[in-house]
Amino acid sequence: AQSVTQLGSHVSVSEGALVLLRCNYSSSVPPYLFWYVQYPNQGLQLLLKYTTGATLVKGINGFEAEFKKSETSFHLTKPSAHMSDAAEYFCAVSEMGNTDKLIFGTGTRLQVFP
Amino acid sequence: DTAVSQTPKYLVTQMGNDKSIKCEQNLGHDTMYWYKQDSKKFLKIMFSYNNKELIINETVPNRFSPKSPDKAHLNLHINSLELGDSAVYFCASGRLDRDTEAFFGQGTRLTVV
Numbered sequence: 382a383q384s385v386t387q388l389g390s391h392v393s394v395s396e397g398a399l400v401l402l403r404c405n406y407s408s409s410v411p412p413y414l415f416w417y418v419q420y421p422n423q424g425l426q427l428l429l430k431y432t433t434g435a436t437l438v439k440g441i442n443g444f445e446a447e448f449k450k451s452e453t454s455f456h457l458t459k460p461s462a463h464m465s466d467a468a469e470y471f472c473a474v475s476e477m478g479n480t481d482k483l484i485f486g487t488g489t490r491l492q493v494f495p
Numbered sequence: 496d497t498a499v500s501q502t503p504k505y506l507v508t509q510m511g512n513d514k515s516i517k518c519e520q521n522l523g524h525d526t527m528y529w530y531k532q533d534s535k536k537f538l539k540i541m542f543s544y545n546n547k548e549l550i551i552n553e554t555v556p557n558r559f560s561p562k563s564p565d566k567a568h569l570n571l572h573i574n575s576l577e578l579g580d581s582a583v584y585f586c587a588s589g590r591l592d593r594d595t596e597a598f599f600g601q602g603t604r605l606t607v608v
Contacts, residue, residue, distance in 0.1 A: 415596070419536075424499075424585060425599040469536055482528070482540040482551055483597055 383408045383474050387486035395494050400459040402489045404472030407453065414455040415473040416446055431455060467493045498522050501586050501600040508576055509608055516571045516603045518586030526590050527569035529561060532583040544569050576607045
């Protein structure tokens with residue numbers, strides 16, 4: 382069965398600092414991996430996704446993530462945090478080629494301090 | 496033009512009532528979903544429909560009944576509402592094996608009092 386673990390339910394950084402949100406997955410088949418962002422009282426917006434090919438994936442708003450099969454990880458990074466990045470971030474996995482569901486992690490709340 | 500739209504955005508109702516949440520997508524996707532987000536922000540799939548047919552039912556109580564009149568609509572009807580049903584319900588559409596992405600609506604915050 383697939384699962385996603387997000388280490389750290391809360392992450393706080395200063396504006397301009399590096400953002401690192403951790404995600405580890407478990408999947409018996411090649412996974413598709415996603416990062417979604419949820420701003421307060423909003424729906425989920427896709428930041429980036431990995432399906433196949435290049436393991437370093439760039440997304441919107443300056444975020445990127447690297448798929449590391451050996452570590453079963455898909456950590457999200459941004460070189461310089463902005464106040465507007467404050468939100469809830471969700472990592473998700475689905476099985477490649479399967480019109481099945483997204484399995485979400487428990488989310489990480491990112492706070493950005495001035 | 497909103498890709499996935501849900502109505503209403505907020506719903507406050509008493510225990511025991513029956514309520515519906517509507518969802519429409521204009522993306523031409525074959526597959527639609529309902530997800531539930533609990534008070535701890537945990538997201539879990541409830542149902543998945545593909546071309547109006549039920550694909551996934553994640554052991555959701557029978558009080559929850561999805562209805563898909565056509566592939567652009569997936570409504571969620573809830574009977575005999577309980578306090579524990581209070582949550583944010585998200586509709587989504589996509590085709591994970593082709594679009595490799597699910598597009599989410601803005602959510603419906605259901606509060607049962």
